[in-house]
Amino acid sequence: ARESFDAIMALGLELGGTITGEHGVGVLKKEWLARELGPVGFELQRSIKQAFDPLGILNPGKLFQEDFLHRRK
Template sequence: MLLLQYDDHYDSDRADPMTRAAGIAGEHGAEIIVADTPAEAHTLHEARRSLGVATERLGASLIEDVCVPRRALGAFVEGVAAIGNRHHVRTACAGHAGDGNMHPKIIFDATDPDDVSRAREAFDAVMRLGLDLGGTITGEHGVGLLKRDWLRTELGPVSMELHRGIKQLFDPHGILNPGKVL
């Protein structure tokens, strides 16, 4: 599902952006639904929001945010699906096409140690994919414990040392977020 939303501000000398987008999508065989009322728009937004609830019923998940250049969105979404197939875990991928910020989700059985291991391997493959496509391991939600090793991979030793130095300046006694990445 690709959900497009435009505000009312566009150059009236050009075609309405929704009409243009619907035309392009139609040329590629997409089923197009245009919300004509605020209630219809709300229903479409609820469909998007239901992805998280729906996938929660499938098992435990690792969900992240990986940001890639917009030109790489297709390759990223296809790559996440391929990673899921390769590691025998389910995947889902939602995100914000406008800025390339994607939220890949790896779904697995938390009671099965082999499945947990495959999920972790798939997670690492998704992080690698994002970097290989010219992106970053984080877009909106920062870097937590799950991605800390990938931060080192993305930034390298010089940049990590710079981050540690800045942290030291603002937290010389190490009382802010002790035991975490920085």
């Protein structure tokens, strides 16, 4: 199932689409969001999250986990 999901996400991006639309990103799509946004866009999103949630209390550990951020850099 995961292999099929990854193939669908990759094809969507290759065709100029997005990995999300009317649904949220969620845990399963977070790595694909990073691919779609690229390093600059992903860092911008992380910075916005930090500005509005400096204590990390809103949806903690979901999209911007430290281990995930280090893998993307």
